[in-house]
Amino acid sequence: MxxxxxxxxxxxxxxxxxxxxxxxxxxxxxxxxxxxxxxxxxxxxxxxxxxxxxxxxxxxxxxxxxxxxxxxxxxxxxxxxxxxxxxxxxxxxxxxxxxxxxxxxxxxxxxxxxxxxxxxxxxxxxxxxxxxxxxxxxxxxxxxxxxxxxxxxxxxxxxxxxxxxxxxxxxxxxxxxxxxxxxxxxxxxxxxxxLDYLANHDHLTGLSSQRLAQEQLELTLNMAKRHEFKAAILYIDIDEFSLINDALGHDAGDYALKEVAKRIKELIRDTDIACRQGGDEFLVILHFPVSKEACDIICKRLIAAFDQRVPYKDHEIKINLSIGVAIFPDHGDTQYELRTKADKAMQFSKKHNKHNFTFADEIETK
Incomplete structure (x- = not known):
């Protein structure tokens, strides 16, 4: 019934x-x-x-x-x-x-x-x-x-x-x-x-869905162009996430994802948006006012939030984050360009500088 x-x-x-x-x-x-x-x-x-x-x-x-x-x-x-x-x-x-x-x-x-x-x-x-x-x-x-x-x-x-x-x-x-x-x-x-909540939010972490994040990013870029201010996106990936699942099971992996989502929401502003891209990847949209220095501070806070191991039942989980940063209009003026460059910057951090962050314009100089 x-x-x-x-x-x-x-x-x-x-x-x-x-x-x-x-x-x-x-x-x-x-x-x-x-x-x-x-x-x-x-x-x-x-x-x-x-x-x-x-x-x-x-x-x-x-x-x-x-x-x-x-x-x-x-x-x-x-x-x-x-x-x-x-x-x-x-x-x-x-x-x-x-x-x-x-x-x-x-x-x-x-x-x-x-x-x-x-x-x-x-x-x-x-x-x-x-x-x-x-x-x-x-x-x-x-x-x-x-x-x-x-x-x-x-x-x-x-x-x-x-x-x-x-x-x-x-x-x-x-x-x-x-x-x-x-x-x-x-x-x-x-x-x-x-239904609206499920359509606009990730069921596990409660963060915004990819669709909502895409709409919000487009809206942010349009406003940034009109009012000539900077915006930024952070691509965040959990390093060696599969090891957590293999060692402690998928429940531990889900706990790690929820813990990352929780701390991201705590460290960003109310005007910013965080979403889960899928798997162990997250996207953060930073609204006005944004500067390279502000992005630097936020990224350092995110990294520092996981310097210590995270307690889980009778175990402790080590979570490392790799972050790529792309700023509008310095690194691109379209959603596709910013996403691509932020993703490449994140991959660079993941490969060369784990548990750290990289700006899109720093890839060629490193």
Missing amino acids: TDSQKLQNKLKQNIAVKLVLIVIIACALLLPVTVITWLNEGYHHLHLVHIVFLILAFALYFRPSKQLFGIDVALVTMFLSFVMLIGAYGIGINSGLLALLFSSCLVLLYLHSSMLSAIYGFLAIALVATILLLKPDSVIFPYDAHLSLDTAYYVWNFSIISVLIAFVVISTLLAETYKKFSQSTLLLAKKKEE
Whole structure:
């Protein structure tokens, strides 16, 4: 079951519990009327049905597990149908039965299926129509001037209570629909945010992805050209990274990559961007203000950050970095030129001067 389905079932379960609570409240509020009528006019089987609904609703509401909410839906639908049929038999179409019918169909539609809701609606309409046809004298208008005071009082009360029950049920469903829509919107936004993050970040180190770094580098170069300032890129490679994997396993290699990424982020400015190029290579984009002296300082800090071995479980990992530096516009004015020269400078450091850095214009002089 997907997270979306679990959320949907949880929402339906919560709605079913709230609807059962509505049944409890309705039955409890009307219980004094049932008791008084029972004592004054004698027993009627409707009194027993009322009490049974109240007991069943209590039992369902306070049961330990509410995962099987289908029985809640069945109880609520039966209760609404019961009130609807009593109204149809005793008062007729003015009893609020249309509101009860609509609310019952809505409950089944929301908590079960459209098919069951349609079948129920068809059968309920057929049954109510049959009652009205077989007992035409039950059609009583609450505003009929010929009604006795007691009858008019009963008709008005029953009609108001029926509509009120239906209104509370429908309002609950609409409120939960809005809540469900809001939660679904938040879930979709969260999923989109997660997808955007995965698309723009390396899953292991959390650094920017190659695609995002490429876009940011192009943007930086365009700004540097327009405002005539310098920018720089650092190509960083972990020397003999394969030895870490071979000696301690890939988990140690992943730890080393994350540790390098962590320290790079700590040592560069918030305006600069670091990304993992893939494997054991990293790229750092330095924004304005940039100078050769500033690059020199940053590179020395990165190298010094790994002068000491890095603790890993019961072992220590020696991490050496080789860095190549290319500055715009001194070493090139396009992304391709800068990347190529920074890569060559890094390879030069890796071959001739490990755990150190080289500027692109220094390759020919060394």
